[in-house]
Amino acid sequence: MIGRPLAKTSRLALAAGAALVAAIALACGPDTYEIPIETPIQPKLDVSAFQRVLVAGFVAGGNEDIDANQETVRLLRSQLRTKSSLRVIDADILPLVEVAQDQTAGSAAATDEAAGTHDRAAAAPKPAPPASAGSAADKSAQGLALAKNIKDEKDLEPYERLFANTAYWKRIGEEFQNPLIVTGTVLFANRSTSGIVQRDQEVMDPYGRRRVVPVRTYMERKGFLLRPKFVFIDGRTGATMYSESYREEVLYNAQQNTPALSSYFELMDRLVPNFLSALSSQKIKGTRVLLK
Amino acid sequence: MAAGVALLAAAAPALADSKGDAKSQVEFGINVAQRGLWREAIYRWEKAVELDPTYAAAYNDLAIAYEHEGQLDKARKAYEKAIELSPNNEPIRQNYELFKEINDRTTVGKDK
Numbered sequence: 001m002i003g004r005p006l007a008k009t010s011r012l013a014l015a016a017g018a019a020l021v022a023a024i025a026l027a028c029g030p031d032t033y034e035i036p037i038e039t040p041i042q043p044k045l046d047v048s049a050f051q052r053v054l055v056a057g058f059v060a061g062g063n064e065d066i067d068a069n070q071e072t073v074r075l076l077r078s079q080l081r082t083k084s085s086l087r088v089i090d091a092d093i094l095p096l097v098e099v100a101q102d103q104t105a106g107s108a109a110a111t112d113e114a115a116g117t118h119d120r121a122a123a124a125p126k127p128a129p130p131a132s133a134g135s136a137a138d139k140s141a142q143g144l145a146l147a148k149n150i151k152d153e154k155d156l157e158p159y160e161r162l163f164a165n166t167a168y169w170k171r172i173g174e175e176f177q178n179p180l181i182v183t184g185t186v187l188f189a190n191r192s193t194s195g196i197v198q199r200d201q202e203v204m205d206p207y208g209r210r211r212v213v214p215v216r217t218y219m220e221r222k223g224f225l226l227r228p229k230f231v232f233i234d235g236r237t238g239a240t241m242y243s244e245s246y247r248e249e250v251l252y253n254a255q256q257n258t259p260a261l262s263s264y265f266e267l268m269d270r271l272v273p274n275f276l277s278a279l280s281s282q283k284i285k286g287t288r289v290l291l292k
Numbered sequence: 293m294a295a296g297v298a299l300l301a302a303a304a305p306a307l308a309d310s311k312g313d314a315k316s317q318v319e320f321g322i323n324v325a326q327r328g329l330w331r332e333a334i335y336r337w338e339k340a341v342e343l344d345p346t347y348a349a350a351y352n353d354l355a356i357a358y359e360h361e362g363q364l365d366k367a368r369k370a371y372e373k374a375i376e377l378s379p380n381n382e383p384i385r386q387n388y389e390l391f392k393e394i395n396d397r398t399t400v401g402k403d404k
Contacts, residue, residue, distance in 0.1 A: 031349075032383055033322055039394050040362035284394050288356045289383040290322050291349035292315070 033290040038283040045232060045242050045278050052179040053086040053279070054235065056172060057094035059159040061150025062189030063224070065260040069093060072186050072228065072268070079272050084280040089176055096183065097150070100162040104146050153227065156185045163231045166238035173235025180279075181233040184243065188264055191249055192222040223251035224260065226267035230275055242278065246271050314344035321353055333357050348378035352387060364395055 047053075055076045060068035073093045081088045147155035162168070169181060201215040229245040248267045252258050276282055321336035334357045340350035355370035371388040378384060 033326065035325060035356070037356060037360040039359050039364075041394070042362070286390055286394070288359070288387045288390065290325065290353050290356060291381075291383060292318060292322065 031292040033292075034287050035290050036285065036287050038285050041277050041282045041284060043278060043280050047086065047180055047279055050178075050180040050235075051087060052089055052177070053080055053084070053182060054089040054091060054172070054176050054179045055080065055182045056091075057096045058184050058186045058228075059096045059100065059150070059156060059162065060186040060188070061097075061155065062152070062187045063260055066188065066264055068186040068188045068264070069096070071261070071264060075265075075268055075272070076182065076275065079276060080279070083276050083282075086180065086279065089179055091176065094172075094183075096162060097146075097148070097159070099168075100159050101146055101148065103162065103165065103168070150187070152189065153187055156187055159185060163233070163240055163243075168238065169233045169235070170238030173233075173238060176235065178235040180241075181235050182230060183233060184229045184231040186229075187225070187227040188260075188267075189225050189227075190222065190260075191225040191251065192220070192254070193251060194218070194220040197221070220254040221251040222254050223249060223258070224263040224267065225249040226264065226271070228268075228271065230278070232278065244274070244278065246274065310343045311347075314340040314347050314350060317343065318347070318350050318353060321357075325353070325357065330357050330360050334361070346377055348374045348381060348384065351377065352381075352384045355391070356387060359391055359394075364391075367391060368395065 055073050058069045058072050060072065062068065070093055077088050077090075080086060146158050150156055150159075163183065172181060173179065195218070196216050197219045198214050198216050200212045202210055202212055205211050226248045227246070229243060231243040232241045233239065234241050248270050250263055250267055273282060273284075317336045317340035321333040321340065324330075324336065325333035334354065337350050337354040337357060340347055341354060344350065351370045351374035355367045355374060358364070358367035358370060368391070371384070371391060374381070374384045375388060
């Protein structure tokens with residue numbers, strides 16, 4: 001007999017408590033607050049010694065539809081003009097593939113010259129050179145092979161030594177009064193892949209309502225791969241200060257026909273903030289959740 | 293035993309007071325941060341964690357403020373402390389993930 005009124009009282013108390021909690025929650029507001037923030041990022045490089053920047057050119061290849069050297073130089077110059085404090089030098093874009101080929105031809109000629117001298121010297125009655133000398137020269141000549149038509153990353157690899165040629169970059173630096181030099185390699189290549197992909201599909205349920213469900217299907221896709229390496233060179237010394245590589249790709253349905261140039265810009269758009277953050281401080285916008 | 297109970301009884305309101313004060317500081321910090329006064333918010337949230345070193349939300353808010361001010365080392369430490377205190381708190385984890393994404397960009401010599 002006593003149990004019933006007590007239970008009723010308890011239910012009433014619970015209801016009152018719940019109402020009170022709801023009222024307090026309403027009065028206090030929520031416990032989480034979304035807030036926009038801007039995170040300042042310090043530049044990775046100290047470029048205070050430079051007033052000017054020369055985006056010299058890139059060893060580029062992979063796709064014949066676009067000139068990745070020209071497009072990359074134009075894009076980076078325009079970004080640096082608006083988003084860095086450095087003055088951008090307008091100069092002819094260096095055809096670095098040809099420059100590297102010339103340098104290779106030059107060093108091959110020098111090697112031949114040295115070999116000729118060596119032969120002449122060998123003809124004279126002097127002690128024979130060590131047996132290993134010839135094989136080292138052969139290895140060096142093999143290592144100098146540069147593909148004229150760059151198709152993939154392997155073709156780009158031998159060009160790396162161009163960036164280590166401090167004498168060349170120092171000369172370029174002197175020509176433009178010792179700026180910061182930006183150069184590197186850009187591979188922009190077609191990419192195709194096939195396999196199982198997950199995509200959302202709209203279906204009607206038995207009650208006639210629309211629902212989105214994940215569906216796994218086999219798809220052939222094609223797109224592009226962008227693999228740039230940015231090399232920052234001190235124009236006063238010709239030495240590399242810093243370099244960074246990135247890899248981005250975009251894939252579309254095989255039936256979709258997307259122009260190479262628009263894909264190139266789509267991929268570069270993702271990388272440009274990273275490139276800029278090497279030279280100038282950036283503010284990265286985002287949102288976070290404050291808690292009570 | 294009586295002395296212990298008396299000590300607890302005396303300490304309990306003080307503890308409750310410091311927790312209440314910490315909460316007030318956090319709320320005030322949120323208020324000023326929403327108006328863009330991040331330095332003042334940092335001052336309040338630093339005070340909050342001083343008053344209640346177990347207050348995960350205060351460390352989370354402090355981490356966000358440090359992030360906004362570009363003090364990324366301090367932000368990371370504060371996030372890590374917040375996660376240590378409240379490992380299953382989803383908003384804190386999400387904030388930390390977003391922070392790490394930005395922090396990675398500042399790492400020199402990155403090769404993706």
